[in-house]
Amino acid sequence: MARKGIKCPQCGRELTYESISDVPTFPFCSVRCKYVDLDKWFDGEYRICEDASDATETPANEDFRRDGGGTDSASPGEKS
Numbered sequence: 001m002a003r004k005g006i007k008c009p010q011c012g013r014e015l016t017y018e019s020i021s022d023v024p025t026f027p028f029c030s031v032r033c034k035y036v037d038l039d040k041w042f043d044g045e046y047r048i049c050e051d052a053s054d055a056t057e058t059p060a061n062e063d064f065r066r067d068g069g070g071t072d073s074a075s076p077g078e079k080s
């Protein structure tokens, strides 16, 4: 029987199997890796990161808007 191999998306360990039903934790190598991946989603790890950058970007964004408006109105005047 031919064995197939994949890499666990969580820890990168190689995992060989004959059929997917042999690996109850597919595509992870173990229950632990499966739960580590699920925990990331439940914790909202990525959302917390977005909130943090959003807060720091707000003052910079207002500066950029004022700056952009000045250059934008100067450009057409320069042409004509």
Ligand SMILES: [Zn+2]
Pocket: 008, 009, 010, 011, 012, 013, 028, 029, 030, 033
């Ligand atoms: Zn793993």
